[in-house]
Amino acid sequence: MRDIWVIAENLPWAAVLIAGAQTINKEAKIVAFVNGGESEAKGAIAHGASSAFFLPLPANAIWEGYVPALAEKAKADKPALILLSASRRCRDVAAQLAALLDAPCFSEGKGISVSGDCVSGNTMVFGGLAAKNASATAETVLVTMGAKDYEPASADASRSGPVDTLPLAGNTPAVTARKPKESQSVNIGEAAKIVSVGRGFADQADIEHARTLARAIGAEVACSRPIAEFFKWMPEECYVGISGQQIKPQLYLAIGISGQAQHLYGVRDAKTIVAVNKDPEALFHQNSDYYIVGDWKEVIPALLKAING
Amino acid sequence: MKKIAVCYKWVLSDTDIRVNEKSRELDLEKSKPQVSEYDRNTLAAGVALKAQAGASAVVGVTCGTVTEGSSKDALSRGPDAVYYLDDAVMASADSSTTSKVLAAMIKNIGDVDVILCSEASSDEFAQQTGPRLAALLGYPSVSGVAAISVAGDSLTLDRKMADGTEVVSVKPPVVISTVPEVKDAPIPSVKDILGAKKKPANALTLAGIGLSADAVKPLFTINSVLAPESKRKVVRLNPEGTSIDDAAKALIKQLSTDGIL
Numbered sequence: 249m250r251d252i253w254v255i256a257e258n259l260p261w262a263a264v265l266i267a268g269a270q271t272i273n274k275e276a277k278i279v280a281f282v283n284g285g286e287s288e289a290k291g292a293i294a295h296g297a298s299s300a301f302f303l304p305l306p307a308n309a310i311w312e313g314y315v316p317a318l319a320e321k322a323k324a325d326k327p328a329l330i331l332l333s334a335s336r337r338c339r340d341v342a343a344q345l346a347a348l349l350d351a352p353c354f355s356e357g358k359g360i361s362v363s364g365d366c367v368s369g370n371t372m373v374f375g376g377l378a379a380k381n382a383s384a385t386a387e388t389v390l391v392t393m394g395a396k397d398y399e400p401a402s403a404d405a406s407r408s409g410p411v412d413t414l415p416l417a418g419n420t421p422a423v424t425a426r427k428p429k430e431s432q433s434v435n436i437g438e439a440a441k442i443v444s445v446g447r448g449f450a451d452q453a454d455i456e457h458a459r460t461l462a463r464a465i466g467a468e469v470a471c472s473r474p475i476a477e478f479f480k481w482m483p484e485e486c487y488v489g490i491s492g493q494q495i496k497p498q499l500y501l502a503i504g505i506s507g508q509a510q511h512l513y514g515v516r517d518a519k520t521i522v523a524v525n526k527d528p529e530a531l532f533h534q535n536s537d538y539y540i541v542g543d544w545k546e547v548i549p550a551l552l553k554a555i556n557g
Numbered sequence: 558m559k560k561i562a563v564c565y566k567w568v569l570s571d572t573d574i575r576v577n578e579k580s581r582e583l584d585l586e587k588s589k590p591q592v593s594e595y596d597r598n599t600l601a602a603g604v605a606l607k608a609q610a611g612a613s614a615v616v617g618v619t620c621g622t623v624t625e626g627s628s629k630d631a632l633s634r635g636p637d638a639v640y641y642l643d644d645a646v647m648a649s650a651d652s653s654t655t656s657k658v659l660a661a662m663i664k665n666i667g668d669v670d671v672i673l674c675s676e677a678s679s680d681e682f683a684q685q686t687g688p689r690l691a692a693l694l695g696y697p698s699v700s701g702v703a704a705i706s707v708a709g710d711s712l713t714l715d716r717k718m719a720d721g722t723e724v725v726s727v728k729p730p731v732v733i734s735t736v737p738e739v740k741d742a743p744i745p746s747v748k749d750i751l752g753a754k755k756k757p758a759n760a761l762t763l764a765g766i767g768l769s770a771d772a773v774k775p776l777f778t779i780n781s782v783l784a785p786e787s788k789r790k791v792v793r794l795n796p797e798g799t800s801i802d803d804a805a806k807a808l809i810k811q812l813s814t815d816g817i818l
Contacts, residue, residue, distance in 0.1 A: 336718055340700040343688035352776035355683040374571040374680055378583050378784045382777040421697045421727040428721040499817045520817055537790040540804045550805035
């Protein structure tokens with residue numbers, strides 16, 4: 249097989265994409281392009297790339313300015329596959345590269361397999377309601393992938409390979425400021441246990457009951473989109489769903505969340521899902537491992553009693 | 558500033574889609590087309606930008622099948638005119654097809670120097686059309702834009718990134734992909750709906766914009782569209798006659814047994 253490229257938002261994600269490339273084809277040579285400096289490029293080699301390019305975030309321009317150089321190189325090198333982080337910058341790069349190469353691109357492709365020149369895989373449609381299985385035969389096929397789609401191999405510092413960089417296009421849009429987010433005290437992406445709240449909570453103050461339960465079982469608190477985006481009762485980083493966080497905790501305890509496809513998509517990889525909803529018809533029940541039909545005002549105290557007693 | 562074009566997609570509403578429990582196929586029969594929800598925000602942002610920048614016009618642009626029916630809905634959301642391309646070959650369109658057709662439509666409309674797209678559509682959610690369009694037109698792509706303001710002959714764009722905000726300054730021409738926060742989308746009033754009837758809805762054809770059906774062939778072959786099988790246990794812990802207290806005890810015991818608590 250011809251080379252597989254990985255283009256990544258950061259080194260940990262590059263390691264995941266490299267593991268993906270090795271899963272798809274063990275023999276292919278992997279060329280990595282990583283946002284960062286020389287040490288990130290060397291890190292990609294330690295994780296299994298044969299050679300690597302570092303693409304530092306320009307201080308005064310957008311990172312997507314590497315697209316023309318990447319496209320020129322892709323046209324010359326003709327990689328069979330280009331795997332990219334499904335991050336904002338890399339998704340933009342993926343689509344621009346795909347257009348410049350007149351190539352197909354799987355967005356958040358799952359189960360990617362290659363047979364001869366034909367690449368197949370799944371993408372989700374209608375907010376996670378269904379998976380579309382599609383195939384494409386092309387010189388180069390692009391795929392964006394999630395940050396946890398594959399288990400990265402541990403780094404082998406003894407590996408070596410050539411490291412280089414690429415030029416930024418001259419007419420790249422200017423960046424006048426970067427304002428980091430205020431530091432978040434929670435990282436629901438890493439939490440093993442999550443208690444999540446939805447519109448079944450009619451008042452912001454009521455969320456405190458969910459927090460009490462979360463503390464009792466050592467969980468973080470997340471929410472559905474309306475709680476963060478419309479009511480702004482919780483920070484945006486806390487909402488789970490197709491346009492929010494996609495997480496895979498050991499336990500996802502959904503309280504007062506109806507269970508729309510867009511929300512379920514964010515927890516489809518959770519090990520165990522528990523739903524609590526007073527509506528017996530709530531979609532979440534049929535998509536849970538265990539469910540209790542009941543009002544959280546009764547269920548949360550009962551759970552606390554069961555934990556403590 | 559010249560014209561602002563807002564691309565929108567005429568999609569099936571997902572709320573009326575049912576899943577056939579046996580075949581796992583989707584039953585789309587009851588589902589009606591609508592302006593993709595995210596595109597309503599983008600249309601509102603285009604209308605606001607026209608006022609702020611003093612652009613000559615803001616137009617809606619769409620391509621697909623049965624798109625003629627979209628024009629009144631789109632026009633009621635504020636653009637001065639709509640251009641639609643309605644062709645059966647678009648039934649199998651992927652992001653590649655759509656962006657090629659939109660690029661040719663925008664060239665045909667002429668004098669467009671700001672193009673707005675929602676970052677994603679509510680059906681495919683591929684998040685490719687805006688950046689693909691930018692690459693095809695040779696314009697810069699700025700995606701994830703949550704706020705747009707005018708500064709002289711440049712636009713200031715706030716990009717929502719995973720770790721914060723990136724403030725970008727760019728002179729048109731540019732393709733901007735927006736996130737829903739870019740602008741609230743009010744529900745069109747009766748006046749807006751009546752006014753829409755008086756605005757022009759222009760039909761374009763593939764031949765008219767210089768494209769053959771072959772030039773816009775999709776790059777993907779679709780094998781199946783199936784709802785995933787639920788691998789969940791779906792155990793109700795409080796069937797008739799079981800109290801909430803007993804269900805809560807059963808849950809905590811089960812989670813301990815499973816090694817989760």
